[in-house]
Amino acid sequence: MTELLQFAFSGLTVGAVYALVALGFTLIYNSCDVINFAQGEFVMLGGMTTVFLGLAGVPLPLAACLAVVLTVAVGLALHRFAIEPARDSGAVVLIIITIGASIFLRGAAQVIFDKRFHTLPPFVGGEAIRVAGAAILPQSLVVLAGAVIILVLLCAFIERTLIGKAMVATAANEIAARLVGIDTRGVVGLSFAISAAIGAVAGILITPVALTSYDVGTLLALKGFAAAMLGGIGSAVGAVVGGLVLGLLEAYAAGYVSSQYKDAVAFLVILIVLLAMPRGLFGRAPVERV
Amino acid sequence: MRGLLNHRLFPALAMSAVVVLLPLVFPSAYYYRVAALVFVFALAAVGLNLLMGFAGQVSLGHAGFMGIGAYAVAIGPTHLNLPSWLAFVGGAGLSALVAFAVGRPILRLKGHYLAVATLGFGLLLAIAFSNEARFTGGPDGMAVPRLAVFGLSVRGAQAWYWITAASFLIGAVLSLNLIESPTGRALRAIHDSEVAARVLGVDVARMKLAIFVVSAVYASVAGSYFAFLNGHITPDVSGFLRSIELVAMVVLGGLGSVAGSLVGAALLVMLPQTLTSLHDYEHMALGLIIMVVMIFLRAGIVPTLARALRRA
C-alpha cells in the first residue's frame, strides 16, 4: 500500500509536467493544426531564465515573472517569423519548421546560458510530507496544483470570454471565423503566447524538483506529444489526463515491472490504447471531407 | 531534350553523373567518407520518401529499422558466426518481417496518431538495443566486423564510396520505377484521399503495409552500410533524433522527390561538418538554416528549384 501510494506520488509529479506540456501542444494544434515541437523549449526557457536572472541578483518572484514574459515573447516571435510565413504549407513542413526552431532555441540557450544543470529553491518548505508511509515533496503538490489551476483557468477563458470563443471559432473553421470578423492571425498568435506561458510556468514549477539545463526540452516535448495524443489531440482535458496517465504508467512500470524498460512499457501501453481507441482517450472523431 | 528531361529516370541519370564526377574533386579520404555517409542516409531517405511523400504516412520511428540492419551485421558475425553478407541479407529480411508484423495494426491509425505509434516503435527498439548489453554491447555499442566478399575484406573510404553510391542509385532507380507503376499510382491515390482510392478498388490496407515494408528494407540496408562504414555501432543509430533527422532530410529535400532525398541527406550530413567553424553557434545556425529553407522553399529544395527552372 505504501509502495502503491509512493509510486502514485512520483507518477503524478512527473505527470503534471507532461500534462502542462501536452496542454501547450493541444492549444496550438487546436488553433492552427500545427504540432509545435518547440513546446519543450518553452519549459526550458522558463526554468533557465528564472535561474539566470536569480543568479544575476533579481529577486526570484520577479525573475519568474520576467521569465514568463520572455518566453511569451519567444512564442510570439516563433509564430510571427516562423509559422505565419509558412501558413499554407502542409502539416509536415510546419513540423519541420518547429523542429528547426527547437534546435535554434537550444543552440541559443547553450550560448546565452550555459551547459550545466541548475536548480531553484522550492517554493514551500523542503521537508517531505509523509502520508501513510509514503513521502511527497511539498513542491510536487505545488506542481500538481499549478497544473489543475492552469487547466481550470484555461477552460474558463475558452468558455467564458469572447477571445476564448474566437479561438474555438478559429479552430472549428478558419475561413468562417475570418468572415465573421475574427482576427485569426491574432488568435493563433495568442494561442502561441498562452502555450509559451503555460510551458514557462511548468518549467519554473518543476525546476526545484527535476533540475533544469539547456536540453531538458527534447525529452519533454517527446513525452508531452505522446501524452497529448494519448489523451486525444484537441481536447484540453484529454491533454492533462494523458499527461498524468503517462506519468503514472512510467512510475508503476519502474516500480513493478522493470526500471530499465519503464519508458518502453509506457509507450507500449500508449500504443495499445491507441489501437483500441484510435482517437485517443478523449478525442472526437473528425469529420473527413471526401 | 525536353523528352530526356521529362523521362522518369532522368533524376537517376543526373545523380549518376554527379557520383562519377565527384571523386575528381576529392582531396582526401575524409571527403569520400562524408560522401559515403550522404549516400547511406539518402538511401534511407528514399525509402522514407516512398512512405511519406507518396503514400502520405508519417513515420517518426524509421531509424528503428536502420538500427535493425546495423545491429544485424554486428551481432550476426560476432555472436552467431554468420558471414557478414548473410547477416546483411538477414537484417533486411528481419526488418521486413518486423515491419509486416508491426505495420498491420498501427497503419490503421491516421495522421499524428500514426506518428506517435511509429515514435513509440522507434523508442522501444532504441531502448532494447541499449539495455540488452549481452547481445548489443549496451550504450557504448559494439564493434562491427569488416565485410568480406569472396575472401577480400572491404576497407577504405574509397571502396565504401562506390558501394554506397551504387546501392543508392539502384535504390533510386527502383523507387522511380515504382512511382510510375500502377502500384505507385495507387499510392498517390491513397495520399490524396483514402476513401476515394478505396472506392476505385485500391486495397488501401495492403498497399500501405507493402510500402511500409519496402521503406523498412531500404532503411535496414542503409543501417547495415552505416555499421560497416563506422566499424562500430551504438544504440543511438535507432534513436529519436536520428528518426527526426531522416524525416527532416525527406521534407527539406522535397516530399515526393527522389533527387530531393539525396539533396536533403547531403544538406543534413554536410552542414555539421561545414558549420564547425562556428563552434558554439553551430546549433543556432543549423536550426536557422532548417527554418529558412522550409519557409522559403516550401515544397522542398528540389521541387521548388525545378519549378523555378521550368518557369524560366
Place this chain on the structure above:
Amino acid sequence: MPAYANRGAVIAVLLAIWAGQACAQVKLGAVLSVTGPASFLGDPEKKTLEMYVDDINAKGGVNGQKLQLVVYDDGADANAARTFATRLVEEDKVVAMVGGTTTGATLAMMPVFEEAQIPLISLAGAVQIIEPVRKWVFKTPHTDRMACQKIFADLKQRNLTTIALISGTDAFGKSMRDQCVAVAPQAGISIAHEESYGPRDSDMTPQLTNIKGKAGVQAVINPGFGQGPAIVTRNYRQLGIALPVYQSHGVASKQFIELAGPAADGVRLPAAALLVAEKLPDNDAQKPVVVAYTQTYQQKTGQPVSTFGGHAYDGLMILVEAAKRAGSFDAAKVRDEIEKTKNFVGTGGIVNMSPNDHLGLDLSAFRMLEIKAGDWTLVQ
C-alpha cells in the same frame, strides 16, 4: 630561360618551405562532446585544453613550435566522432589527439588512429579502452573498475557487505554497473538488488522505494553522471533512507553538492585529489599541481573545477612532456615517449605508464571523499 634563373627559383622555393617549417604550427586534435548528453564532461575539457594550449604557446611553445588546437564537437554521437576523427587525420593532419569524451566515441575513433598510427589519449572512463592494450591508445581518467574497487574497499572497512545498485542507463552508468557486478564476488560484496533510471529522468522514488523495501541491504551505490545522481540523492533523503550511499566519480564537481543540497551530506565517493586541492597535506606530491589547476580554471572560467577538465589537463601535459622528451612531433617517437611516462604528477594521480599499462594509475590515485556541510572532505 637562363639556367641560373631556374636554380634561383628552386632555391627560393626551398628557402620558403624551410622558413615555413620553422614557424610551422603543430596541430593537436580534440574531438569532445561539448554539446549533447555529455556536455557536462566535454565543456570543462574543451575549456581546459584551450586555456592551457594558449598558456603553452605564450611561454614559447613546444620544441620551438607553437601548438594549434583543433576542436570538434561530436555531441556524444559516435558516428560524428568517427567522421571528425577521419577529418583530423586526413584533412587537418594532426600529430596526436587528446579527446573522446565518451567511451562510445572513443571506441568508434580508435581504429582511425590505429590505422593512421597517431597517438590518441582518451578522456573516457571505461576500462575496455585500455584493456586489451592497444599500441596507439592511452587514457587519463581512472577506470570505472577502479571506482568499484575503491568503493568496495571502503565498504569492507565499514563492515558492509550487502549492497543495492541504482545505475543510470547511460553509457557511463551501465559500464560502471557491469564492472561492479564483475568485481563484487572477489571483493566479498554481494549485490542484493538492482534498479536503473534514464539519464534524463526527473524522479527516481519508485526505484528507491523498491530498494528501501528490500531486506538486508546495508548500503547503496549509484553509478551515473550528470543530473541523475543529484536527483537520486534528493529522492533518497525525501524517502528517509538512512543507509550509507556512494556516488561515482561521474559527479566529481562542486555542482553536485549545489544541486543535491543538504541531501548530499554523508555521501561518499571515490574521486581524484583535485576536488580537495586545498585540503591536501602539504607534503602530498599532487598538491602543487592540483592547487595551480584549480586556481587557473576557476579564475579563467568562473566555474567550479571538475575532474573532467583535470583529465584533459593531464592528457595534454603528458603529451607535451612526451614530445619534449622525444625532441620532435614525430608520431611514433611521441607514442614511445608517452608509453615511457614515469612519475608524472597530474590532477588524477601519479602516472606511471608501461607497454602493458596505458593508464598508469593505481587505486591510490583515487581518494575516498565524503561530503560534509556542503563541501568535500577526505576520508582517512
